[in-house]
Amino acid sequence: xxxxxxxxxxxxxxxxxxxxxxxxxxxxxxxxxxxxxxxxxxxxxxxxxxxxxxxxxxxxxxxxxxxxxxxxxxxxxxxxxxxxxxxxxxxxxxxxxxxxxxxxxxxxxxxxxxxxxxxxxxxxxxxxxxxxxxxxxxxxxxxxxxxxxxxxxxxxxxxxxxxxxxxxxxxxxxxxxxxxxxxxxxxxxxxxxxxxxxxxxxxxxxxxxxxxxxxxxxxxxxxxxxxxxxxxxxxxxxxxxxxxxxxxxxxxxxxxxxxxxxxxxxxxxxxxxxxxxxxxxxxxxxxxxxxxxxxxxxxxxxxxxxxxxxxxxxxxxxxxxxxxxxxxxxxxxxxxxxxxxxxxxxxxxxxxxxxxxxxxxxxxxxxxxxxxxxxxxxxxxxxxxxxxxxxxxxxxxxxxxxxxxxxxxxxxxxxxxxxxxxxxxxxxxxxxxxxxx
Amino acid sequence: xxxxxxxxxxxxxxxxxxxxxxxxxxxxxxxxxxxxxxxxxxxxxxxxxxxxxxxxxxxxxxxxxxxxxxxxxxxxxxxxxxxxxxxxxxxxxxxxxxxxxxxxxxxxxxxxxxxxxxxxxxxxxxxxxxxxxxxxxxxxxxxxxxxxxxxxxxxxxxxxxxxxxxxxxxxxxxxxxxxxxxxxxxxxxxxxxxxxxxxxxxxxxxxxxxxxxxxxxxxxxxxxxxxxxxxxxxxxxxxxxxxxxxxxxxxxxxxxxxxxxxxxxxxxxxxxxxxxxxxxxxxxxxxxxxxxxxxxxxxxxxxxxxxxxxxxxxxxxxxxxxxxxxxxxxxxxxxxxxxxxxxxxxxxxxxxxxxxxxxxxxxxxxxxxxxxxxxx
Numbered sequence: 064x065x066x067x068x069x070x071x072x073x074x075x076x077x078x079x080x081x082x083x084x085x086x087x088x089x090x091x092x093x094x095x096x097x098x099x100x101x102x103x104x105x106x107x108x109x110x111x112x113x114x115x116x117x118x119x120x121x122x123x124x125x126x127x128x129x130x131x132x133x134x135x136x137x138x139x140x141x142x143x144x145x146x147x148x149x150x151x152x153x154x155x156x157x158x159x160x161x162x163x164x165x166x167x168x169x170x171x172x173x174x175x176x177x178x179x180x181x182x183x184x185x186x187x188x189x190x191x192x193x194x195x196x197x198x199x200x201x202x203x204x205x206x207x208x209x210x211x212x213x214x215x216x217x218x219x220x221x222x223x224x225x226x227x228x229x230x231x232x233x234x235x236x237x238x239x240x241x242x243x244x245x246x247x248x249x250x251x252x253x254x255x256x257x258x259x260x261x262x263x264x265x266x267x268x269x270x271x272x273x274x275x276x277x278x279x280x281x282x283x284x285x286x287x288x289x290x291x292x293x294x295x296x297x298x299x300x301x302x303x304x305x306x307x308x309x310x311x312x313x314x315x316x317x318x319x320x321x322x323x324x325x326x327x328x329x330x331x332x333x334x335x336x337x338x339x340x341x342x343x344x345x346x347x348x349x350x351x352x353x354x355x356x357x358x359x360x361x362x363x364x365x366x367x368x369x370x371x372x373x374x375x376x377x378x379x380x381x382x383x384x385x386x387x388x389x390x391x392x393x394x395x396x397x398x399x400x401x402x403x404x405x406x407x408x409x410x411x412x413x414x415x416x417x418x419x420x421x422x423x424x425x426x427x428x429x430x431x432x433x434x435x436x437x438x439x440x441x442x443x444x445x446x447x448x449x450x451x452x453x454x455x456x457x458x459x460x461x462x463x464x465x466x467x468x469x470x471x472x473x474x475x476x477x478x479x480x481x482x483x484x485x486x487x488x489x490x491x492x493x494x495x496x497x498x499x500x
Numbered sequence: 501x502x503x504x505x506x507x508x509x510x511x512x513x514x515x516x517x518x519x520x521x522x523x524x525x526x527x528x529x530x531x532x533x534x535x536x537x538x539x540x541x542x543x544x545x546x547x548x549x550x551x552x553x554x555x556x557x558x559x560x561x562x563x564x565x566x567x568x569x570x571x572x573x574x575x576x577x578x579x580x581x582x583x584x585x586x587x588x589x590x591x592x593x594x595x596x597x598x599x600x601x602x603x604x605x606x607x608x609x610x611x612x613x614x615x616x617x618x619x620x621x622x623x624x625x626x627x628x629x630x631x632x633x634x635x636x637x638x639x640x641x642x643x644x645x646x647x648x649x650x651x652x653x654x655x656x657x658x659x660x661x662x663x664x665x666x667x668x669x670x671x672x673x674x675x676x677x678x679x680x681x682x683x684x685x686x687x688x689x690x691x692x693x694x695x696x697x698x699x700x701x702x703x704x705x706x707x708x709x710x711x712x713x714x715x716x717x718x719x720x721x722x723x724x725x726x727x728x729x730x731x732x733x734x735x736x737x738x739x740x741x742x743x744x745x746x747x748x749x750x751x752x753x754x755x756x757x758x759x760x761x762x763x764x765x766x767x768x769x770x771x772x773x774x775x776x777x778x779x780x781x782x783x784x785x786x787x788x789x790x791x792x793x794x795x796x797x798x799x800x801x802x803x804x805x806x807x808x809x810x811x812x813x814x815x816x817x818x819x820x821x822x823x824x825x826x827x828x829x830x831x832x833x834x835x836x837x838x839x840x841x842x843x844x845x846x847x848x849x850x851x852x853x854x855x856x857x858x859x860x861x862x863x864x865x866x867x868x869x870x871x872x873x874x875x876x
Contacts, residue, residue: 094583094861095626098523098821099643103681103695107632366683367632367690422688437689490632490690498679498697499732499740500529500620500778500819 103492105366110354112476112484117353119476119485121339122403122458123332125347128218129319131465132284133185135343136267136324139198139274142381146468147268147328148343149225150279151209152180152288153321155262155310158303161296170296175254178292179245180206180231180265185278192240198273199237204246206231209266215311215320225266225327240277245291253292262310263290266325278466281322282307288322329468330379336477337375340388341428341461342470348459349393349402352487359446362494368439372459373483375472376431387423387462388471390436392444397454409458412441419444423462428469438487523624524581525826525855525863529784529819530649530774531620534596539573539847539871543834544793545811547763550721550751551711553611554873556599557749557767558709558723559655559667562611565601567843569875573597579865592621597871607659618649618818620677630685637687647677649701649730663713667723673703673730673744703730705744717756724748727770732777742777745818746770749789761807764792771818783820790814793832801837809834809849821858828855834869847871 112119134150160169182204187196208228213220231248248265256263267288269275280286291304307321326343333339338348350370358365391409399405412419419441424434438457445455461471474483526532537546538554549555553564554571577592599613623644629636655669676698683693709723727744749767767789775784793811800806810833817826834849848870855863 094523094525094581094585094588095624098525098528098861099624099626103641103683103693105630105632109633364693364695365691366630366685366693367637367687369689435689439689439691443691488633490630492693492695495695497681497695498677498699498734500782 103495103497105490105492107488107490108358110487110489111481112486115352115354115487116350116476116485118349118351118402119338120349120402121333121337122347122349122406123339124344125403125406126345126464127319127407128216128344129317129321129323130283131281131324133278133466134267134281134322134324135276135278135466136204136269137274137276138269138271139276141468142378144330144380144468145328146276146330146343146380147326149325149327150267150288151221151264151323151325152267152307153262153264153309154290154305154307155264155316156308157257157263157290157305158294158301159257159260161294161299161301163299170299172254172257172294172296172301174295175250175257175292176295178250178253178290179247180267180288180290181243181245182267182288183243183280183286184240185280185284186241187278192237192277194237197237197240197271197275197277199271199275201234201236201271202240202275202277203232203234203270204244204277205229205268205270206246206248207266207268208252208264210262210264215317218325221264221266222325222327225268225325230265250292253290254294257294268327283319324465330470333470333472336475338372338459338473338475340459340471340473341386341464341467343465343468345461345464346470347406347464348473349406349456350459350485351393351402351405351454351456354442354445354455354487356450358489358491359442360450363491364494365439365442365446365489365491367488367490368437368442369488370436370438371486371488372434372436373474373478373485374426374428374430374432374434375474377428377470377472379470380468381427381429382469383427385425385427386467386469386471387425388434388436389423389460389462390421390438390441391458391460392419392441393454393456393458395454395456397451399454402456405454405456406458409456412444415444425462428461428471434473442489523626524579524622525821525858525861526579526817526828526865527620527622528817528821528826529778529782531618531622531819533618533818534575534594534616535789535815536597536615536617536651538571538597539575539834539849539869540809540836542575542851542867542869543809543811543832543847543849544761544763544795545791545813545830545832546767546789546815547751547765547792547811548753549765549767550709550723550749551719551753551763553601554597554599554871556597556611556613556615556651556653556655558711558721558751559611559653559669559707560657560665560709560711560723561721562601562609562655562657562667563659563665563711565603565609565611565875567875568602569600569844569873571597571599571871571873573869573871575867575869577865577867579863581861581863583861590623592619594619609657611655611657612653613655614650614652616648617651617673620648621646630683630690637685637690639683639685639690641681641683644680644682645677646679647699648675649673649703650675651705653707655707665711667709667711669707669709669725671705671707671725671744673705674701676700697734699739700733701730702733703744704728705746717754719753720750721752722748722750727773730774730777740777742775743773745773759797761795762792763794766790769818774818783823784818785816785820785825787816787818788814789816798835801835804838807836809836817855821861824858826855826858828853830854830867843875845871845873847873
């Protein structure tokens with residue numbers, strides 16, 4: 064009897080286990096909407112610039128001079144507008160003595176018999192320089208002595224030196240614009256600077272009959288230009304190779320100024336009544352929000368937040384090619400009140416989380432249109448960080464800032480026509496306290 | 501034997517399949533009432549409930565435990581819902597009754613039980629549109645509810661005479677409900693939306709009952725419950741208050757023919773007293789539950805005689821759809837497997853429920869049931 068009970072028990076327990084192990088099919092909602100509850104209320108509100116923007120300004124010369132990863136040397140005309148830029152490369156410290164392993168004291172360099180500047184060409188996204196970038200079959204790089212007795216940021220004095228004293232040049236065919244290119248320079252010029260303890264500051268330009276634009280890597284880009292020369296002292300010989308470097312006559316050196324781009328001829332600065340992003344020198348737009356706490360610092364959930372900016376068509380350097388308006392997130396606390404300083408602390412939102420990505424607005428700056436910038440994920444991040452930890456600011460910049468003369472012009476909160484001012488359109492779901500049937 | 505059964509029970513309890521449902525007729529309002537019936541009583545159409553010691557309905561019926569023991573019940577429901585838009589099939593897991601009893605002499609039996617009063621476990625998935633200004637964006641919304649209001653009863657049965665027992669029970673109604681809404685939009689400018697809420701319930705009640713055996717072949721039972729206050733809390737904040745439904749019922753079991761048990765019951769429950777527990781306009785109605793069944797001696801199974809059961813039950817579910825009452829008719833079948841000389845038993849049952857057609861929506865369900873009763 065006992066054995067039979069055991070068998071029966073085992074059989075039933077087995078059936079039970081099989082039943083318990085079954086997993087259900089998840090919901091299909093065939094009976095919706097008749098039986099499905101609808102407990103959420105979705106609301107939409109439009110916050111005008113006067114209600115939601117604490118500040119919106121153009122940051123001229125942002126990013127700061129010298130912080131470019133690539134240096135654009137260009138001379139071309141596009142849609143009737145000329146752009147001419149040069150790169151300033153500094154060698155403030157030079158090797159002026161020769162030492163060897165014989166134990167003799169260092170000996171001053173007396174002569175130089177070979178000298179060249181080596182620049183590293185940035186390969187375009189298309190893979191090579193085509194006729195849209197270098198319109199002739201060859202391009203000439205020209206080096207000038209642009210040393211000026213002026214302050215570090217007195218670029219006007221440096222600009223005047225372009226085209227005055229040429230110290231080197233080299234013509235390169237378009238197909239050879241790749242890798243490292245050596246531009247010979249006047250050994251006498253260099254030797255005198257080495258002997259006299261003077262710094263060498265060179266201006267690099269391109270010359271081409273029909274226009275050219277070439278990008279070279281900067282120190283910030285990780286592959287700066289270098290100065291290489293063969294020097295002599297007595298009977299000894301030395302091969303020197305120096306990367307760009309700089310010193311300051313008054314105070315610590317500003318390392319980023321070891322190489323930078325200088326606008327030699329181009330468009331005028333943007334007008335004061337618009338927000339401008341892009342161009343050469345580049346500018347960025349700084350926007351600081353003052354979002355009502357009832358929306359962002361409450362149990363309300365913002366599900367969409369679109370910043371609507373009216374774009375004013377800018378025909379300078381007009382082209383069919385599109386440029387992207389890129390959104391960056393300012394990671395500064397409220398204590399950083401100066402927009403220029405706060406903008407330095409901006410990052411690509413993806414650097415924080417992939418889910419914070421803000422899609423680019425890819426458009427031609429010459430179009431007149433409404434640019435919509437989705438900021439919902441950013442607002443959720445701000446909410447999670449709290450109002451004190453992080454200021455609620457963004458930076459808008461051109462995807463080709465410093466490399467493309469075109470600028471986005473966007474109407475600001477001071478636009479005469481109120482309908483053209485920025486707006487923040489928010490869709491949100493109030494805390495519903497759902498649950499009771 | 502006891503050890504093996506305990507292992508089987510633990511295994512059964514440990515396997516907790518995720519429960520889900522969708523917009524259904526039976527899970528409206530605060531949920532579906534499984535009925536507080538044992539597997540055996542369910543197989544008999546609920547007819548045995550007033551005299552069944554394993555159904556936490558009549559506290560006087562605890563007397564039939566005779567010896568101390570434990571009871572656990574497992575009842576998965578396989579539900580299908582059909583509408584003009586299609587059909588869905590789901591499976592919901594329940595452990596609707598857990599009970600224990602101890603005897604104190606020949607005249608007193610004390611029982612402690614927990615049973616599901618209302619099971620609010622379901623999940624809906626639907627597609628809708630969010631309208632924002634002139635735009636609209638499609639979303640997929642998953643709305644999940646998982647929880648129940650449970651009836652915890654401490655009951656005492658006392659013998660006035662060997663054939664007349666009275667019983668009283670104190671009830672605590674508790675439980676919680678975890679709800680979650682998640683919306684994901686195909687429009688990437690919308691962020692995913694997730695909101696969660698937890699409701700908890702607390703209420704009381706008293707019950708009393710009597711079982712009387714006027715002859716060896718007949719057992720009569722009657723019981724009632726008076727509901728006290730029941731409160732819903734969100735976090736620690738009271739958000740609604742109502743009265744636990746009162747109920748009363750009568751039932752009879754007749755064994756005058758050898759090898760045959762005939763049983764029937766009528767039960768009324770005043771569900772409408774829960775109206776204030778929900779939002780204004782909650783559709784809830786008082787309901788009758790009427791049913792009966794027969795049990796006969798069946799064939800041998802591993803050398804043991806199997807009682808076979810069949811029943812029919814007709815009841816109204818407490819929560820309405822747009823004012824329309826939902827009627828549930830069910831046929832049930834089952835068998836019992838005595839173990840250890842009859843001291844313990846495993847009951848198996850299957851119920852086919854038809855919940856009518858409302859607004860073009862019909863719902864049917866297979867409810868399987870396994871009850872494990874152990875008396876050392």
